[in-house]
Amino acid sequence: MAAKPKRNTVVTRIEKAKIVKAKGSPKGGSSTAGKSSSSAKKSSSLNKQIMEDSVDDAVGDKVTDKAKILEMNKLSGAAAEKLAAEDLVSQGNIILGSQVSVRTSAGIRRIAHLIMDPAGNLKAVEVKAGNARRNASQLRKDFLLETEGGVIIGKNAPRDLVGQFRKIPTIEMRY
Incomplete structure (x- = not known):
């Protein structure tokens, strides 16, 4: 089974595909057994999309949240430095x-x-x-x-x- 990416790393499409592939067929079995080939392809495609969305939700949001936090910290730090400069001059x-x-x-x-x-x-x-x-x-x-x-x-x-x-x-x- 593929290892999950670290929490603070950017997940590439290749890594997502590995995660999807690992999660898509538990114990090596096929989730499309007993279905016609066109139905199996549609189901497989739908399952793959659902898994990719799950990976995006599970991993992508953490990466995005971390980026948002860093950006917010940068902005609040810059604002604090500006306020400090004004206070220092006024003193x-x-x-x-x-x-x-x-x-x-x-x-x-x-x-x-x-x-x-x-x-x-x-x-x-x-x-x-x-x-x-x-x-x-x-x-x-x-x-x-x-x-x-x-x-x-x-x-x-x-x-x-x-x-x-x-x-x-x-x-x-x-x-």
């Missing part, structure tokens, strides 16, 4: 760059907003929407960025800071 901060990369000893950390606060201190702002949480890698890089420092790199970094090694604390804003 007297200067946004030096958005989606700025910093190389730490644990790898590159992308910062949602790199700001200068009213006191002139450089800070990294991490924006989270809904129930999103910083993952272990983000927490580790944020800790290292504050304690060891990192090199500001990338096209979104302010030109006068590119290549500079700085210790930058991270603040989190939730929306």
Whole structure:
């Protein structure tokens, strides 16, 4: 019997056909036994379509749902970053760059907003929407960025800071 595709994978027509074929004839027997050949072909074709629809419903919706969730998360994250930028500016901060990369000893950390606060201190702002949480890698890089420092790199970094090694604390804003 063919293995079911993993939950988060895209199912191709070939994989669907394998699933349909595996489900279409249980125990190797034919579901069209005792029928005329034209009736059997119609029945087989109808059964195949029903099975394909079942596979689409069982597997395709999960893939679509996952894609919808990812798209919704992306949109809510972008909206939260926009709100955060407005709040930061209204508090007297200067946004030096958005989606700025910093190389730490644990790898590159992308910062949602790199700001200068009213006191002139450089800070990294991490924006989270809904129930999103910083993952272990983000927490580790944020800790290292504050304690060891990192090199500001990338096209979104302010030109006068590119290549500079700085210790930058991270603040989190939730929306």
